[in-house]
Amino acid sequence: MSPGALLAVVRAPGGLGLADGERSWAVAASGVDAAAAALDRLERERSPRWVWWSAAEVLGALQAAGSPPRPARAWDLAAVHRLLEGGHDDGPAAVRAAAAGLDPARAPVPGQLDLGGTPDGGEVAAAGPAAAGDGDGPVRPDGHLSPDWVDGAWADSPARAARWAAVALETARLQERRLRAVAPAPAPAGGPRSTGGPSGTAGASGDPVQTAWSESAAAVLAVELAHGGLPLDAAEAARVVEGVVGPRPRDEAEAARQRAARDAPVLAALGVPDGALVRHDGGAGAPGSPVDLRSPAQVRRALHDVGLDLPDTRSWRLEGLAAEDGAHPALGALVAWRRAERFAVAHGYRWLDEAVRDGRLRAAWSASDGGAGRMTASAGLHNLPRELRVAVRAEPGRLLVRADLGQVEPRVLAVVSGDRALARAADADDLYSPVAARLGVAREVAKVAVLAAMYGQTSGAAGATLAAMERAYPVATGFLVDAARRGAAGEDVRTAGGRRVRVPAVEEVPVEAGAAAVDRERAARAARGRYARNAVVQGSAAELFKAWAATVRARLLASGDGEVVLCLHDELLLHVREDAAQDVAAGLARDLEAASARWCRAVARPPVRFTADVAVVERWSQAKG
DNA sequence: GACTCTACGTA
């Protein structure tokens, strides 16, 4: 077996089911440690590209092993399915149906009785070892997976586990064929407009399989991030929380008193009598509770009663008014109250107790959630307030290496659109400087215009500069306009790496429905347009980021210098051995060069320069931010 | 109990 050859694995109670290009077999391994050891041995002997229905399914439980496996290469069927199809159902039945080109509506849903089994009209069952069979095999005559097997019958015996692995292997091959079929062609030199299909153009070039590899690596990373967690000094975090929301209450009664004490000055400023008596135990419309500050509607009414008629009570609006001369004192009080309340609710003591264990902040990770395929995390990890970053701290003998991509979205726009002028601007450390020179405006104006183009903003100061953008960078702006047009029309779009971003259709409204309904429809189409316009950039940036993260993970794996502990859209945080930190930091830039060059080739676009800001620190807060 | 709305932290 050559390194990188596909090797499918499933984990059953008694051991592993395995399949490579030649045969399928089972390895007995009862218990987490034995399974981890068996996987690890195969990793060392064969250096395969592991095929699994999902990294979480195989690796999740094995993270608890004394020596968890650290696979270098993977083909994650669920991750590749999400790449190809979008959507959320990435279980084996949906994955197999899509890979085999079958109607997903006919795929078995877990727990469903098998009422099907006869071939769909005109559809041909996939050939191969998995389909060969007895009437009780994993693949039905119509090509869909058998509901029994989807529901877990594959785990009943070692022989069945081996067959299930063979199905996984075959499904990976089917996915690879489909990937090549949807791969976007290079952006035409003459302009961005293209025809046909959500990808814009069909036809293989570049190397779409690379996206499958890095997305699969990100799925492995997600499992490791969920298990490893982010090093967090709980005592330091508690100090930060105390500074914002006050001391930790000993019981619910004390918590209620503290809440009332926080509310009192704001209620007084609003002229609400007897604020200290207000109940805040969750009861709506509590008696004797004239204003619940946690209710935006009640706050709005209270502000109206003191002469402030506002469309909403969002902080930025209150802050703006509070800064004016002669502002009502309630405004400033309310802004300060909101900040503390927000902190207490989202990142207060409850969060500390639930999310932090053994000095680690742990969250559930997804490698490609959301329409555009960004990584997501739970437990408030991706919206950790800056004040708390001081508590994200390397353990003794270790340091943090933090790196974030510079101006990643406009650089990605240069790649995906194939705009040569924007690509030249990306040669500069600060992309906005050459753009500003070309547009003949100040740097800040240029920056706003570029961002406005990518977000679909039409109002405000960016408007005038947008026209200059269109003249100076017609390929890039044309690409964005085209994506917005597709989105507004309800067509799906694809990222550079071929990720399908589903755009929900807008319900058509007859003219008779009235002007308001017609306006709503137009607004909904515009929103879809902005969504699609942004998704092709944001989603492509997510792919580049994951390619980088996968490269970094691979190097850390080989060196044993440390681990990735956080992925934050364009930022990586590594927890590494103190003596290796400088080497790791230097390697991050090289990894970015390698990953971005590979990514540009893979998506069949001219190379564009990417930059990263790298720092070695003890606390996350010490890095620029 | 499931859902929507408002709000707000991060990128």
Add this chain to the structure above:
DNA sequence: CGTACGTAGAGTCA
């Protein structure tokens, strides 16, 4: 009438 996400509480409907 600038994108995405996760999360929470109030409020609504059943």
